[in-house]
Amino acid sequence: TAGITQAPTSQILAAGRSMTLRCTQDMRHNAMYWYRQDLGLGLRLIHYSNTAGTTGKGEVPDGYSVSRANTDDFPLTLASAVPSQTSVYFCASSDHGTGTYNEQFFGPGTRLTVL
């Protein structure tokens, strides 16, 4: 079982360009999340989806968009990248239940550098 995968592993992107980070899980988890991790700031939630067809904003959503057309995929798009979006991006999934916690499983991350 692959679990949760992300692509690409790393990317260098020119400022102003667009890019989509891909995330796929095969665990049939209903909830998926995108985080960015920066030195000294820890993990910060960008967007999340509690179930296919719905999305929500996290702590730092500006400059990012997501979609959840099906259970398995949760792409993150940067419409016009800026250098402050240089970061490590982690996708995660969980079997989300109302009022309960279920372990979040993380993908291996995408290292993005915006120049």
Place this chain on the structure above:
Amino acid sequence: RKEVEQDPGPFNVPEGATVAFNCTYSNSASQSFFWYRQDCRKEPKLLMSVYSSGNEDGRFTAQLNRASQYISLLIRDSKLSDSATYLCVVMIPGGGADGLTFGKGTHLIIQP
């Protein structure tokens, strides 16, 4: 005040020693607590949940102090492989997604 605070370290500890670190949280309504481990340049992984009565998993012991609003992680007989960043995670009701808030992590270095 940050919702979840940790001492970033690094904690430099000789192999075989016992090390403990705490995490404080500000929301008294927080319901669930966890420790995640993150190795360098890798993704975070769940280490253990923290239960009200305290719980142990091998060399690792986690405790919760609701009155003082902190959780702790104790590692006994530390191994070189314990070197990692330990993230404190708190579930805060009404938060986004499933309400999980991550601390910035405590960096632990076990020295031979």
